Amino acid sequence: MNYWTKSAMALAMAVGVASPLAAGEITVYSALEEEEIAAYVAAAEAAMPDVEINVLRLSTGKLGARILAEADNPQHDLIWGWAVTAMMDPQVLDLLEPYKAAGSEALANQFRDANDRWFAATGYLGAFCVNTARLEKKGLPMPTSWADLQNPAFKGEVLMPDPNSSGTGYLHVNAVLQTKGENAGWELLKSVDPNMAQYTSSGSKPCKAARAGEYTVGISLAFTAMKSIEDGYPLAMVFPKGGVGYELEASGLMASSDNKADAQRFLDWTLSAEALELYGQYKALITVPGVETSAAAAEAGLPSDIRRILFPVDFVKSANRQSKVKAEWKDRFGR
Amino acid sequence: MSVETVGAQAAPTFRKWIDSDKALAAICVIVPLIGLFLFFIYPMIIVFIRSITTADGTYGLANYAEILASKGFWRATQHSLVMGGTTTILSVFLGFIIALGLHRCAFPGKTLIRVAIVLPLIAPSLVQALGLIFILGRNGLISQFSGVEMEIYGFWGLVIANTLYGLPQAVMIISAALVLLDARIYEAADVLGSSPLRQFRDLTLPAVTFALLSASFVVFTITITDFGNAAVIGGDYSVLATEIYSQVIGQRNFNMGAVVGIMLLIPTILSYYIERQAMKRQKTQKATNIHSYVPRFQAIRDVPMGILNFLIAALILSVIGIVIYASFVKLWPYNFDFTLKHYNITLAGGYSSLWMTIWISIGAAVAGTLAVFTLAIGLRHTPEMIAQPVRILAAMPAAVPGMVLGLAYILTFNSTATPLYLLYGTATLIAVINFYHYHTQAYLTVMTGFRQFPSELAEAGSALGAGIGRISTTIIAPFVAPMLVSVFFFLFMRSMVTLSAVVFLTTPQLTVAAVTIMRLDDAGLTSQAAAFSTAVMAVVGLALLGMKGAVSLLAKRNSRKSGS
Numbered sequence: 001m002n003y004w005t006k007s008a009m010a011l012a013m014a015v016g017v018a019s020p021l022a023a024g025e026i027t028v029y030s031a032l033e034e035e036e037i038a039a040y041v042a043a044a045e046a047a048m049p050d051v052e053i054n055v056l057r058l059s060t061g062k063l064g065a066r067i068l069a070e071a072d073n074p075q076h077d078l079i080w081g082w083a084v085t086a087m088m089d090p091q092v093l094d095l096l097e098p099y100k101a102a103g104s105e106a107l108a109n110q111f112r113d114a115n116d117r118w119f120a121a122t123g124y125l126g127a128f129c130v131n132t133a134r135l136e137k138k139g140l141p142m143p144t145s146w147a148d149l150q151n152p153a154f155k156g157e158v159l160m161p162d163p164n165s166s167g168t169g170y171l172h173v174n175a176v177l178q179t180k181g182e183n184a185g186w187e188l189l190k191s192v193d194p195n196m197a198q199y200t201s202s203g204s205k206p207c208k209a210a211r212a213g214e215y216t217v218g219i220s221l222a223f224t225a226m227k228s229i230e231d232g233y234p235l236a237m238v239f240p241k242g243g244v245g246y247e248l249e250a251s252g253l254m255a256s257s258d259n260k261a262d263a264q265r266f267l268d269w270t271l272s273a274e275a276l277e278l279y280g281q282y283k284a285l286i287t288v289p290g291v292e293t294s295a296a297a298a299e300a301g302l303p304s305d306i307r308r309i310l311f312p313v314d315f316v317k318s319a320n321r322q323s324k325v326k327a328e329w330k331d332r333f334g335r
Numbered sequence: 336m337s338v339e340t341v342g343a344q345a346a347p348t349f350r351k352w353i354d355s356d357k358a359l360a361a362i363c364v365i366v367p368l369i370g371l372f373l374f375f376i377y378p379m380i381i382v383f384i385r386s387i388t389t390a391d392g393t394y395g396l397a398n399y400a401e402i403l404a405s406k407g408f409w410r411a412t413q414h415s416l417v418m419g420g421t422t423t424i425l426s427v428f429l430g431f432i433i434a435l436g437l438h439r440c441a442f443p444g445k446t447l448i449r450v451a452i453v454l455p456l457i458a459p460s461l462v463q464a465l466g467l468i469f470i471l472g473r474n475g476l477i478s479q480f481s482g483v484e485m486e487i488y489g490f491w492g493l494v495i496a497n498t499l500y501g502l503p504q505a506v507m508i509i510s511a512a513l514v515l516l517d518a519r520i521y522e523a524a525d526v527l528g529s530s531p532l533r534q535f536r537d538l539t540l541p542a543v544t545f546a547l548l549s550a551s552f553v554v555f556t557i558t559i560t561d562f563g564n565a566a567v568i569g570g571d572y573s574v575l576a577t578e579i580y581s582q583v584i585g586q587r588n589f590n591m592g593a594v595v596g597i598m599l600l601i602p603t604i605l606s607y608y609i610e611r612q613a614m615k616r617q618k619t620q621k622a623t624n625i626h627s628y629v630p631r632f633q634a635i636r637d638v639p640m641g642i643l644n645f646l647i648a649a650l651i652l653s654v655i656g657i658v659i660y661a662s663f664v665k666l667w668p669y670n671f672d673f674t675l676k677h678y679n680i681t682l683a684g685g686y687s688s689l690w691m692t693i694w695i696s697i698g699a700a701v702a703g704t705l706a707v708f709t710l711a712i713g714l715r716h717t718p719e720m721i722a723q724p725v726r727i728l729a730a731m732p733a734a735v736p737g738m739v740l741g742l743a744y745i746l747t748f749n750s751t752a753t754p755l756y757l758l759y760g761t762a763t764l765i766a767v768i769n770f771y772h773y774h775t776q777a778y779l780t781v782m783t784g785f786r787q788f789p790s791e792l793a794e795a796g797s798a799l800g801a802g803i804g805r806i807s808t809t810i811i812a813p814f815v816a817p818m819l820v821s822v823f824f825f826l827f828m829r830s831m832v833t834l835s836a837v838v839f840l841t842t843p844q845l846t847v848a849a850v851t852i853m854r855l856d857d858a859g860l861t862s863q864a865a866a867f868s869t870a871v872m873a874v875v876g877l878a879l880l881g882m883k884g885a886v887s888l889l890a891k892r893n894s895r896k897s898g899s
Contacts, residue, residue: 027843034682034858054843057683059857061584065738066839068587069745075760075842089587133669134474165577165585198488198570201580205567208861213474213668227859232666326586334407335571 025052026262029067031060032081032249033223036282043278044269051262060086060167060203071095077257078267079118081249083167085174087118088319097255099264103271103288110315111248111287120248121271123285125222126171128238129207134216143217145241146176146188154195159206160219161199164326164334167247168203172219173329174318175245186332193333211235222284246285248315356716359803363713367706368725373755374771375732378743385746386593398594408578408595415574416602418490419559422497426554427547429498430505432643437506438513439539441632442641451648454655456503456828457875459852459868464567465861466654467496469661474668476657488570496564499651501554504776507825508553511783511818512546513539518628531636545786548610549779553733556603556775560736562835575599576736589742596739603734607727659872662865677866683854684846686867689874692848695766696830703770704823707777708815711785712807715793726782733775737835744768745839760842768840769830777822784818785811820886824879831875 030037034057041053056076058066060083067079068091079087079096086092098116112119128143135142138157143149149158161169177185197215200206206218207225211233225237251270257263269275271288279286389397402408433452437445455463470476471487478484487495516539524534562576569577575595583592630637661667665674680686710729714722732740748759758764770777788811796806812819834849841850848871855864 034854038682056841056843057854058838062838064587065584065589065742066745068589069742069839070749072746073749073751075749086587091587162581162585165581201566201577201585204857204859208859212468212472214468214472224859231859232670234669323586330407335573 024050024259024262025054026078026257026259026266027076028053028055028078028080028266029063029076029082030055030057030080031063031083032057033282036278039278039282040270040275043274044266047269047272047274048262048265051265053266055080061165064089064092067092067095074254074256076254077259077263078251078253080251080266080270081122082251084118084120084248084250084315085170085319085322086167087250087252088315093117095254095256096252097257097260099253099267101251101264101271102268106271106289107287108289110312113252118250118252119271120250121275121286121288122279122283123246123248123287125239125284126168126175126245126247127220127222127225128240129210129218129220129225129228130236130238131210131213131216131218131234132236133234134210134213138216140216142236142238143240144238146192147242149195149217150188150191152195154217156195156197157216158192158195158219159198159200159209159215159217160196161203161206162201163329165201166203168221169199170322170326171203171245171247173325174313174322175243177325178313178318179243186328189329190332196333199333199335207235226284246313248287356803360713360716363709363803364717364721364725365713367710367713370706371728371771371774374767375774376728378740378747379735381746382593382739382743383597385590386597388590390590398590402591402594402598407573408575411573411575411578414490414572415559415576418493418497418572418574419555419602421494422501422558423551423555425494425498426501426505427509427551429647430502430550430554431509431543431547432640433502433506433647434509434513435539436640436644438510439628439630440637440640440644441630442637442644444641444645448644448648451651452503452506453824453828453879454503454651454872455499456825457832457872457879458655458658459832459849459871460500460563460834461567461852461856461864462655462658462868462872463496463499464564465661465865466656466658467492467499467568469657469667470654471495479668488568489572492568492570493564493572493574496568497558497561499654500561500564501558502647502651504553504557504825505550507776507821508550508780508783509543509546511780511821512543512787514627514817515784515787515814516542516628521628531633542787545614546783548613549783552603552606552610552730553776553779555606556733559602560599560734562736562738576738579736579738583738583742592739596736599736600731600734603731604727607730611726655872658865659869662862662869667862677860677862678870680855680863680867682858682860682863683851685851686870688846688848688851689871691762691845692831692871693874693878695762695769695847696827698763698766699769699830700823700827702766703773703777703826704819706770707774707781707822708812708819710778711781711815712803712811715785716803729778730775732771733773735772737772737833738839740768740772741836741839744836760840760845762845765837765840765845765847766830768836769833770826772833772836773826773829777826780822780825781815781818784815788814816890824882827878827882828875831871 032040037055037057041055045051045053063082064086067074071091074095096117100116101119104112104116104119107119107121111121130142138153140153140157141148141151143154160172163169163173173189176188179185180188200209204221204224206215207220207228208218209215210218210220211228222237222239225235228235229237251267253260253263253267276286276288276291280291386398387394387396389395433448436442437448467487468475471485471492472478473484473486475485475487520538521534524538529537559574560576562580565572565574565577566580579592579595582588582595662677663673663675664670665672665676714725717725735743744764748755748764750756758767792810792814793806796810801809832849834853837847838850838853841847848867852864852867852871855867
């Protein structure tokens with residue numbers, strides 16, 4: 001008797017937690033940064049007081065594994081701010097439902113899917129994290145481009161993420177290949193390879209290792225660099241001349257969502273005037289025309305006219321050829 | 336229990352025991368087996384199916400062929416084996432020294448050794464990695480003081496980190512054999528004038544062979560499946576776990592990762608088989624009556640052993656201690672002013688996950704200890720034909736990398752096809768995965784204790800008319816109680832900090848401490864991650880003290896009861 005009541009109770013509790021979410025609640029999977037998520041969600045919930053927004057935050061790679069593992073029975077209503085190169089994986093596109101979010105028509109074609117399955121209001125930049133204390137100690141010149149890293153004096157002093165494990169790694173490799181062209185690009189990567197101390201599996205690790213003074217240059221993310229400079233680390237953020245790698249943060253509606261109305265309202269909100277104003281505080285790259293970038297970004301050395309240092313990345317091309325590029329990279333530089 | 340009473344009403348006195356005993360033995364095996372089937376085999380079958388699912392959706396061995404043809408796989412395999420072997424030798428050797436020091440030697444300050452040896456189990460993986468880099472890194476303390484830059488990243492960094500991780504588990508298993516050795520044999524040896532070295536060779540070593548082999552098996556297995564250390568301190572030294580990460584996380588290709596995951600089972604099954612073969616040739620000496628051994632001070636043995644023990648403990652304490660220290664300074668390694676600001680954690684859910692994690696961990700520890708105990712009892716009464724495969728199965732879960740197990744749980748339990756879906760997204764499932772992730776260690780520790788159990792005691796009990804239920808609770812349980820207690824604490828501690836599998840099972844509403852630490856570190860807030868880790872270690876330490884107090888109180892009350 002006792003046993004049965006107990007198990008019935010346990011069952012009921014399990015059902016309570018696992019049952020599909022009721023209307024008025026949406027579950028969002030996101031790879032945006034913790035800090036901005038907290039700010040955006042607070043604002044969005046104030047704008048839509050009848051909707052509770054539950055966010056699961058994971059890094060780009062782990063989120064991808066999770067989304068695909070759950071693909072047969074997705075638990076989330078939408079994907080918010082996830083690397084577009086990952087979003088364009090056909091396995092993921094199949095899960096999305098076309099939705100033309102209010103305001104998405106203002107975005108340039110390269111920032112939204114032709115079939116409206118995703119759009120990207122923001123993005124993030126790749127950058128070099130240079131430890132100025134270590135640079136000085138080693139008597140090295142400040143690198144300003146990929147070509148500068150060919151200098152044998154940098155031997156064992158440079159870290160970058162492995163494109164086969166990290167989206168940030170692919171972002172940089174893709175930037176080099178697209179700006180220099182295939183042949184010259186591979187040659188450049190090859191000439192930098194002997195100086196690479198490690199190819200890491202995490203995208204932010206090169207910057208964290210550089211700021212701790214373990215290495216001089218970490219090829220990594222602008223976000224981590226800016227955060228570290230703000231914290232007081234002896235770090236300089238360098239955008240390599242000739243083309244900075246960047247990635248778009250795409251959002252889309254899950255076809256499986258059982259609360260599409262609220263999910264769509266939230267997607268609309270991410271393009272609202274209020275959201276755009278918040279992006280100005282956090283984002284280095286905003287694709288919506290006419291929005292200023294953040295003060296922190298300017299302080300960390302981000303050019304005010306960000307588009308000047310960006311080359312037009314062809315994301316469709318970038319996504320389509322990624323397996324080929326990754327395989328070739330592994331063949332050439334895999335350790 | 337209910338089975339016994341039903342039997343009592345239905346059958347005459349004599350047959351009652353036979354029937355209920357058989358039934359009870361069967362239940363003891365079947366219930367934990369159902370658990371292993373549902374929460375280990377079933378998910379692993381799904382992993383296997385994914386490993387043979389090719390890109391175009393048909394079944395075949397193409398994925399295996401592709402992996403076997405890549406030179407990266409063979410390089411990683413070779414690296415994994417060399418690194419795993421080196422780590423195993425180091426961990427088991429050092430673990431044996433610690434276990435001997437704790438149970439067979441007389442020197443003061445053993446509490447400190449016990450505390451130090453537990454630390455790697457309750458330290459989130461980030462702490463160990465940070466600690467090693469803070470000390471041995473290129474900009475670490477040793478490099479700064481000596482002026483020579485150490486090159487820690489790579490093979491040796493990985494071996495040191497994994498040895499620290501494997502050491503406590505080796506100590507736990509080896510201790511299980513040492514703590515139960517009968518003191519009277521040693522007293523007799525003393526009377527006969529045999530030297531400590533001779534006693535060690537002829538008495539101790541044969542008695543702990545099973546434990547040494549089990550410990551080797553466990554350390555080797557957890558080392559070749561661990562990704563965390565490889566990622567932070569392994570540098571470019573690619574191992575099989577990094578290959579899996581690259582496939583599953585980097586390229587969103589679970590099927591290819593599943594291939595490597597399945598192949599990781601091979602060295603594990605092989606090494607388990609070798610261990611069992613070695614055991615067959617080994618005659619075990621079993622005590623008929625247990626007097627616990629109280630070592631008397633012998634300078635020739637205890638001075639060097641004491642020094643070695645404290646050296647190992649000092650290494651562990653400094654690795655963990657430096658991270659705790661760093662969590663109280665403004666900006667490691669540039670500004671060493673004291674601050675508490677890193678403890679003001681508001682992002683990633685703040686401290687809220689800590690309390691949920693405690694409940695999950697207690698659940699995993701209680702249920703897990705009960706499950707391995709009943710399984711071990713049941714196996715005593717199971718025909719060898721069935722027991723043998725069950726033993727291999729029970730020792731296998733450690734061979735599955737956490738990442739693979741976690742994703743396998745999603746594939747298995749996030750499906751409305753079975754009622755198991757009710758578990759998905761619940762704290763229960765997180766407790767379950769924590770237990771099965773560490774099933775091997777729990778099972779082998781209890782088995783090591785059981786091997787020392789003098790079956791004459793049970794036979795005497797059953798001659799006096801006691802059934803399995805009574806014998807288990809009144810004779811066996813007190814005998815293996817030290818093992819059960821250490822398994823309970825082991826499961827509790829690991830559940831508090833393990834990350835690799837649970838990271839895939841958390842939901843927006845349900846998260847655990849290890850995931851919070853990862854999220855803080857992902858956000859670039861390494862010092863806050865260290866502060867949160869320190870808070871976790873403090874809470875676990877307090878919980879351990881509380882539970883240890885309760886256990887010793889209980890033991891005292893029990894001994895008073897049996898004494899009166």
